[in-house]
Amino acid sequence: MIRRQVLFALGLGLACVSSLALPEGPAKIPAVGLLVTNAPVNDPLFDALRASLRDLGYKEGQNVTLKIVSAEGHLDQLPGLAAELIDQGVDVIVATNEVSTRAAQKATTKIPIVMAGYGYDPFSLGLIDNVRRPGGNITGTYSSTPDLEGKRLQILKQTLPHVSYVAVLWDPAFAENAPSDLRRAAEVLHVRLEFIEVHGGDDLRSAFQTAKRKRVGAALLVWSPMFYVYRERVAAFAVETKLPTIATYMDLGVLLSYGPDTGEGLRRAGYYVGRLLKGAKPSDLPVEQLSKLRLVVNLRTAKALRLSIPESVLIRADEVIE
Numbered sequence: 001m002i003r004r005q006v007l008f009a010l011g012l013g014l015a016c017v018s019s020l021a022l023p024e025g026p027a028k029i030p031a032v033g034l035l036v037t038n039a040p041v042n043d044p045l046f047d048a049l050r051a052s053l054r055d056l057g058y059k060e061g062q063n064v065t066l067k068i069v070s071a072e073g074h075l076d077q078l079p080g081l082a083a084e085l086i087d088q089g090v091d092v093i094v095a096t097n098e099v100s101t102r103a104a105q106k107a108t109t110k111i112p113i114v115m116a117g118y119g120y121d122p123f124s125l126g127l128i129d130n131v132r133r134p135g136g137n138i139t140g141t142y143s144s145t146p147d148l149e150g151k152r153l154q155i156l157k158q159t160l161p162h163v164s165y166v167a168v169l170w171d172p173a174f175a176e177n178a179p180s181d182l183r184r185a186a187e188v189l190h191v192r193l194e195f196i197e198v199h200g201g202d203d204l205r206s207a208f209q210t211a212k213r214k215r216v217g218a219a220l221l222v223w224s225p226m227f228y229v230y231r232e233r234v235a236a237f238a239v240e241t242k243l244p245t246i247a248t249y250m251d252l253g254v255l256l257s258y259g260p261d262t263g264e265g266l267r268r269a270g271y272y273v274g275r276l277l278k279g280a281k282p283s284d285l286p287v288e289q290l291s292k293l294r295l296v297v298n299l300r301t302a303k304a305l306r307l308s309i310p311e312s313v314l315i316r317a318d319e320v321i322e
Contacts, residue, residue, distance in 0.1 A: 029065050030058075030277050033085035033093045035100040036070035037078065038225040045228075048263030049094065049116075052270020058277070073200060073226065075099060075173055082107035092276050094269050095140075097225060099174060101127070105138060112282040114272045115140030117265025117290060119174070119223060131287040139285040141268050143260050148248070148293075149178060149222055150185030152258050155295065156218055156246045157189050159256060159313050163218045167194045167211035167243070169204075171224035178222045201230040208237040221247040221254075228252075228262065239304050250296050250319070255305065257296040264290055294318040 032053075039045060046068060050060055058064040067088055069081040082103045085093055094114045095101035104113045105127070115122065115138065122128045122142050129135035157163065166186075170178045179195055186193050194214050196207045211219055219238065221227050227234055228249050235253030238245040248259040268288065275285060295313075298321045302309050314320060 029063060030092075031065040031067055031088065031090045032273055032277075033088070033090035034066065034068040035078070035082055035085060035093055035095050035104055036068060037075060037097060037100050038073050038229045039070060039096075040072060040229075041068040041070050045263055046266065048266040049270050049273075052267045053273060056270060056274040058274065064277075073229070078103035079107065086111060092273050094266070094273065096266070097174065101138070109137055111137065112276045113138045113140070114269045114276070114282075115142060115265075115287070116269040117260060118142035120144070120177075122287060128287060131289075133284060134287050135283045137282050139282040139287055140272055141265050141288045141290050143265075143290045148259055149181050149220075152220055152246050152248075152256075153182060153185045153189060153191065155256060155258055155313070156220060156244075157191060159246075159309060160218055160244055160307075163244075164190065165192045165194065165214075165216045167196055167207075167214065167216040167219040168222060169196050169198050169207050169211070169219060169227075170222035171198055171226050173199075174224040174226070175222040182220075182222070198224075198226070200226065201233060204230060204233050205237055208241045208243060211243060212241040216243070219243045219245040221245065221252075223248045223259070235301070239301065242305055244305055244307060250294060253298065253301060255298055255301045255307070257294075257298075259293060260290045261292065261294055264292060296321065 034046065053064060060066050067085060067090060069084060071077040071081060078100060086108055092112045092114060093104045094116055095104045096116050098119045101115050101118055121144060123131055128138055168182055182193060194216055196210055198204060198207045227247060231249060231252040238254050245254040246256040247254050249262050250257045272285060276282060295317045296319045297309055297314060297317045300321060
């Protein structure tokens, strides 16, 4: 009798130990959402984020999931796409610019949001408490777009000193303050500006033709992801209309490019995502300003436009395409 009781007790104990040792099932793989305004979801630009995450030990499909959604230029779809990412249970949302950041901010106050190159100072616009301790659920990087537009106009003037009339192609969805920002710079440089709105890829040819009709001496493209998506058209129309053009993106094929590397914001976003997935709070991660700027001169385009680039500009260039 006693022996049976001992065996029963031992069996019960082993059963309890066995039940405690049972696995709880596979751990949830963290998910990162990427909210995009214009570029297609398969754009190679997003490989910069993947590479940054890999460097931190996060391999897509193994120990992290990357969910990319894009409005492909239809910005009214952004609220629904942000909600879609939240419904899919993402742990972090990476927003590619100020428009997608605003959409993500309106969609959630709980899920961390990483700015990947916000175009304006987020503190001055009330998006964060301060750059050292942003507070809330937003952190990441930004660039000072207004300062860069003025600098681009300055570089254009240094390259083409004789030019006094410049067409400004701009997308109001991303650069609503561009006219006032550029007018201040133009006044100092004694340059007259002709503002031409561009709302999509189908407007590009007519925009360049309008600029040519106005007899401007050159064109400046205000930052917009739309110009990045249609960069091949931009380069073709600039040569077709024989308009020397300066833009933000390094691979447009236009005469001059000046600004942050197109992938720098996404590469740095990977650092923030890694910290957040390890338990850091967005309110404690300082916001950084993208300070690495590159000037690219395209001598092939200069040759097509029969232009000579001053040596002073070539010396300053970070890259010269021959």
